[in-house]
Amino acid sequence: MSFFKKDPLQIIIFQSYGRDNHFYVRGRALQDENINLERKNIFSLLINSWKRFESDEVKNTSLTITLSNNYKIETKTDEKGYFVVEKNLKNLSELTNSEGWLHFEVSYTNANQGRKINNKNRFSGELLIPSETAEFGVASDIDDTILHTGVISKLKWRLVINTFFVSPFKRKALVGASDFYSLLHLGKSGKNANPFFYVSHSPWNLYNYLDYFLKKNNFPKGAILLRSVGNMFQKKTREEKPQKQKEIINILNTYPQLSFILIGDAGEHDADIYMEIAKNHPKRIKAIYLRSVLHSKKMKRIEMLIENYSDTQFMIVHSSKDAIIHARKHGFVA
Numbered sequence: 390m391s392f393f394k395k396d397p398l399q400i401i402i403f404q405s406y407g408r409d410n411h412f413y414v415r416g417r418a419l420q421d422e423n424i425n426l427e428r429k430n431i432f433s434l435l436i437n438s439w440k441r442f443e444s445d446e447v448k449n450t451s452l453t454i455t456l457s458n459n460y461k462i463e464t465k466t467d468e469k470g471y472f473v474v475e476k477n478l479k480n481l482s483e484l485t486n487s488e489g490w491l492h493f494e495v496s497y498t499n500a501n502q503g504r505k506i507n508n509k510n511r512f513s514g515e516l517l518i519p520s521e522t523a524e525f526g527v528a529s530d531i532d533d534t535i536l537h538t539g540v541i542s543k544l545k546w547r548l549v550i551n552t553f554f555v556s557p558f559k560r561k562a563l564v565g566a567s568d569f570y571s572l573l574h575l576g577k578s579g580k581n582a583n584p585f586f587y588v589s590h591s592p593w594n595l596y597n598y599l600d601y602f603l604k605k606n607n608f609p610k611g612a613i614l615l616r617s618v619g620n621m622f623q624k625k626t627r628e629e630k631p632q633k634q635k636e637i638i639n640i641l642n643t644y645p646q647l648s649f650i651l652i653g654d655a656g657e658h659d660a661d662i663y664m665e666i667a668k669n670h671p672k673r674i675k676a677i678y679l680r681s682v683l684h685s686k687k688m689k690r691i692e693m694l695i696e697n698y699s700d701t702q703f704m705i706v707h708s709s710k711d712a713i714i715h716a717r718k719h720g721f722v723a
Contacts, residue, residue: 396420402514418447446470451498565709572722574609579723585611654680676702
């Protein structure tokens with residue numbers, strides 16, 4: 390927050406997913422810290438990073454969600470400014486566009502908040518409802534799967550530098566990744582709108598940053614599913630599943646008639662997570678694509694892990710071109 394004036398208010402709505410009869414949306418009410426994602430000098434980037442994680446939330450405040458048919462839903466933010474809305478409604482697909490996106494608006498119920506509200510108190514949100522003609526869905530990791538991050542670097546130093554000191558304007562996508570994803574989005578017919586779900590262990594504070602990166606690099610539009618900062622530092626029991634795994638399982642349960650392609654990297658635990666999901670959801674996973682990493686020990690582990698694996702198609706991806714050839718061979722893309 391500025392020391393000289395009150396920051397205006399905003400609402401960030403995270404691109405989510407639902408069904409024809411189920412409305413599911415998440416977001417956060419915050420003060421607008423005026424973060425410019427195209428700034429390039431080190432000092433500005435550091436200030437931007439500070440603002441992202443030192444965000445000033447608008448807690449315990451009432452919000453109104455308005456659908457395009459003027460149907461309204463009331464909700465309230467929690468102590469950290471987040472809100473989650475789940476509601477059973479009918480015929481939501483009638484409100485979607487040709488790509489399956491349902492548009493709505495979120496506003497502060499009480500416009501008299503004692504300070505300016507951006508966008509005339511009208512904040513656009515979108516919810517993905519896959520078409521019944523979708524051939525399959527795609528659940529993809531982000532870090533080191535489509536975005537050079539440095540998760541596997543020693544002490545995560547590259548991850549820190551890339552996240553805090555590099556503008557999303559300058560972040561590099563893996564070569565050919567957006568072409569591969571675009572083909573999967575269009576499917577075998579070349580005319581489909583197969584749904585995408587970007588599932589990452591990154592915190593919600595990086596939502597706008599990652600959304601900007603995906604748009605700038607022409608990746609298919611999809612639901613973006615992250616986690617809260619608090620969840621990153623919570624101790625997990627041995628039986629508790631990682632957040633990414635929980636999210637993908639929830640997606641599978643949301644669309645029981647839809648099969649999926651899972652895409653990740655060999656740097657962390659994507660192989661273990663995806664293989665367990667495929668085992669527990671027989672015939673639901675069409676293929677697993679795992680990006681190779683420059684780490685011989687990690688690659689050796691993955692090679693041993695999949696040596697006799699047969700639950701589904703499993704490919705270690707050394708280049709997007711190879712992945713496209715494989716996907717075309719198995720009838721996933723045109």
